């Protein structure tokens with residue numbers, strides 16, 4: 001199965017995570033990094049999840065999932081260790097047309113989550129279409145070493161130039177030539 005990769009703006013969107021274990025924690029952390037409003041439903045939570053609650057970063061609902069709990073949310077991630085619950089949440093999401101990531105079943109998911117290398121405004125997403133998350137992680141670790149802060153600085157320079165040239169009547173090919181010169185000067189692509 002092929003996926004359509006997108007960059008979704010989830011700032012201030014209401015995201016529900018069902019489950020309070022290790023995988024839930026990883027998903028909560030990545031949602032928070034993108035500015036989402038996160039609520040977690042689970043009958044038990046990992047200590048780190050309680051800590052996020054105590055810091056005022058997330059809302060917690062301490063009980064099992066109830067039918068239709070998903071109703072008010074824009075995005076749902078279901079990360080319990082109970083397949084039946086995961087299925088139930090997925091089918092509720094389908095009922096209300098809510099995008100859902102089911103961590104133990106990509107067939108029930110409307111989206112899967114890639115691994116991400118983020119250096120300033122450079123984002124590299126990695127996926128194996130769900131075939132080997134471990135390989136995904138290892139590719140991320142490899143790329144993280146390769147993409148140093150110099151790339152962030154280069155991007156800043158290019159952005160500045162691009163904003164300056166946007167309004168100019170320079171031909172498109174001359175604009176690209178200017179960008180290329182900046183990139184060549186960085187020495188990062190030799």
Ligand SMILES: C[C@@]1(CC(=O)O)c2cc3[nH]c(cc4nc(cc5[nH]c(cc(n2)[C@H]1CCC(=O)O)[C@@](C)(CC(=O)O)[C@@H]5CCC(=O)O)C(CC(=O)O)=C4CCC(=O)O)c(CCC(=O)O)c3CC(=O)O
Pocket residue numbers: 026027030101102103104105106111112113114115116126127128129130131132133134135136137140
């Ligand atoms: C389909 C997908 C659905 C989704 O979660 O979106 C999915 C599914 C499953 N993962 C499983 C296992 C592991 N997942 C990881 C790690 C990550 N998994 C992530 C994403 C995805 N995992 C989506 C596809 C991504 C892709 O396309 O490659 C990452 C990238 C992002 C994130 O989770 O935020 C994050 C890396 C973060 C980083 O960069 O470090 C590790 C390694 C580790 O934990 O270190 C292991 C153990 C090793 C192994 O199995 O490979 C299992 C079996 C569970 C079991 O056996 O019980 C399933 C279920 C199944 O395969 O059916």
Ligand SMILES: NC(=O)C1=CN([C@@H]2O[C@H](COP(=O)(O)OP(=O)(O)OC[C@H]3O[C@@H](n4cnc5c(N)ncnc54)[C@H](O)[C@@H]3O)[C@@H](O)[C@H]2O)C=CC1
Pocket residue numbers: 018019020021022023024041042043044045046063064065079080081082085102103104133
């Ligand atoms: N997608 C991914 O990246 C990965 C997925 N997995 C899968 O993710 C699932 C969860 O793994 P972990 O977080 O390690 O498990 P865990 O045991 O640490 O956490 C499970 C959580 O689900 C909660 N839970 C159970 N039933 C519930 C219900 N009815 N309503 C609400 N919450 C409920 C529990 O209280 C617990 O907090 C497993 O099925 C595993 O196969 C595992 C590794 C990686």
